[in-house]
Amino acid sequence: MTMTTKTQPGHASPAKPRVHHPGLNLGPAHQESEDTREEMVFGFWVFMMSDLILFGLLFGTYVTMLGGTAGGPGPGELFELKSAFIETMLLLISSFTFGMASLALKYRNDRKVLVIWLLVTLLLGLGFLAHELYDFHKMFTEGGVPSRSGFLSSFFSLVPLHGLHVTGACIWLIAILGQIAVYGVDSFVKSSLLRLAILWHFLDIVWIGIFSLVYLGGIV
């Protein structure tokens, strides 16, 4: 158990034991960020669990509302596999590029590489959002508005919530890029990146749920 070896603030012993946490362990080159930020990463995982409940309940609600189209357009008429597939790809690739950014953070003491991967990630995230908004716009023009039926209401309470999360993650990423510009890659930035990475990959997983359940399930 790690607890017995856990150091407390104020116990600045010279030989700090390694503490592993359930995120990307940055390794000995980043000792300070490792030790002080362990609680934060763990706490963020707990937050993710809580957030997952939100999505889980909205998924459940969506499934129960599938029949509530009230004579309005249903999933078959509104969803387009091609468009949803492009969004999926954008998001999956952005997860890959974030992974590259994390590796750059861990192994390459080169701020430029890190920032480039982060910028690519950000662009892909924004691209996803733009495409999703375009999709919603198209649905609106075809009469797929939330006020039309219970089914559409539940769709628009689930999918845009994911989009809202991606928006928040993008804002966070921009804020971190600003911090890198001001302070360089210090332990605060490292800790933020570790947590943002968790959020980013989490949103990928949620999207895969949306893609399979809402889009694939709807079109089938």
Add this chain to the structure above:
Amino acid sequence: MSDIWNFVFGRLGWDALPFWEAIKDPTTFNIINGVIAGGAAALVLLGALAVVVWITWAGKWRYLWTEWLTSPDHKKIGIMFIVIAMVMLSRAIIEAVFMRAQQAVGLDGGFLSPEHFGEFFTTHGTIMIFFMAMPFLTGIINYVMPLQIGARDLSFPIMNQISLGLTAAGAAIVMISLVLAPFSTGGWSGYPPYTELAYNPGAGVDYWIWAVTLSTLSSTLTGINFAVTIYKKRAPGMKLFRMPLFTWTALSTAILMIFGMPPLTVCTALLALDRYLDFHMFTSDLGGNMMNYVNLFWAFGHPEVYILILTPFGVYSEVFATFSGKRLYGYTLLVIATICIAFLSFTVWLHHFFTMGQSAAINAVFGIATMLIGIPTGVKVYDWMLTMYRGRIRLSAPMIYAVGFIMLFVIGGLTGIILATPSVDYQVHNSLFLIAHFHNMLIPGTLFGMLAATNFWFPKAFGFRLEKRWGRRAAYCWIIGFMLAFFPLYALGVLGMPRRSLTFFEPAYLPWTIAAGCGAIVILFAMLFLLIQLWVSVRDRHHNNVFAGDPWDGRSLEWATSSPPPEYNFPVIPEVFSRDAFMAEKEQGKAYQVPDEFPDIEMPANSAMGVIIAVTGTALAFGLTWYMWWLVVLSCVVTLVAVIARGYVRNTTRIIPGAEVRRTHLAWLEHIRCTTPVDRSKEQTSENRGLPVPPVEGAVQ
């Protein structure tokens, strides 16, 4: 002109004044209701004004800002949570008295209008759950838990501030609704379609939605904070099964908050989408399904019940052990029972709507699951009784609450088993029998627990004991008042009186409603006695001083510090070798030692985040309620900017020099050396200065 007016004030108009109806149509009936509502509004305004004037007069703004509002100290945040809870408790009790008065004269009439009565039961329920019980237990855990596990603070002190800010904002919104009425009339559970825009176009339901949402977000963050703290910040050697039972229940509560609060967030958010953006989640037309709301609400609501009760279970465990002078009987069993209750709490939500119309088999499953919870709870009751068995019991105020709790809670639990039988539930569903049952659980369970906790830990927090006589009077008044106010409701429920009845036409109800009304008055006295107790205790604070820190011969680590503890709690983090860590130290004569060295201590620096969130949260909720969109946008932008700017702050900690720690600690030890230890017979006298005589091997004292 009117465009500007509409832009600035949204739909807020003169009719929001609580006595507007009485001015427009001054019948006697309207005037009575107007005076009550207007009086309440005046009380809120005068109260707020009095506080502001008093702080200004005392010149305490700077002190308030630096020492309290911006302090990340878990102890101060805990106390502020409890202050909110006490203020809201006072209001909700007064509301309860009005409702009981209405029903006591409610045969063929009464003096309250239906809207007014609806607001009373809605605010009473909403406040008691979200702004009394939740802040109260959050405050107690906040204060005690880090001390019990030997930590300096919670894992995320600034997030703790934000939790407090969100709760304060929610409470402020409920208070503002007294001045700029109305509040919701949809009950604390706010079931649609009644709370949908079609039936309730006014501001009331929106007030309710945003107040509850703020509280929910606060509790989610609090849950994360508590759980991470308990997992990551325990002192060396404090394994999970060495934690005090209160910390165990705090951990279970935290886990329930993490998983139990999101359903309510979903619930209120979807209802808000229905009301603001014309969604059809819960409407009765266009494919909406209100049963989804009911399921989501109780997916929160039932874990919530155990959030409310597990923490008091922890308090009682500490109280029984301490005031019986014995170690807790069946520690392991109590831990297992706590975890079982926490787990089972997610499996029974459907018993809140047995009459929904699902199959008998489903009802049977949930009925049995509900009855199962009786088993771990029964285990706990026996463990507590066996803790008292052959102990030297000191009947102090916390102990009176605890003994009253055991007896009354068992009765309430038995009526719960009755209600868990679906066929019986059909008969008494939505009757006063139900009201009697859940008050029977929540008053002796939660409220008595919280009051026991305040009496128990108050000397730790403030350095002097609460006065015992008024404490006992308050405790007995609570017990008697509760029985008088709520046992008649069992009879009324069986006689068929529905809950939330404004008036009734069955004369057989009258004696019972009058009895219940008398009980409400006794409870009002109980509340008054609590305030007198506080007043008398503050007056005699030098007389009852317990700076040495251990007035009750305590067992766990929080008693190993001075009262009040220094900001950093412990000069060096203690090492733990067994359960009841402090008692073990005292038994081995190892308490109150001088550490070999005093290293510098790193503590979180002050931050205004909590205050900012409180202000923007209140503004956001207010703007959304009254359609003041500029205020909504403004508060969102300010929140976002504040959160981003917080990320740029680099000096998040400050160092307390070891020399200062050393000075403080040695001064306290010197004080202890000059203090005369007392035995337990003098516990409630002024001779008790917070130092017990050391325990004698093998003897209970």
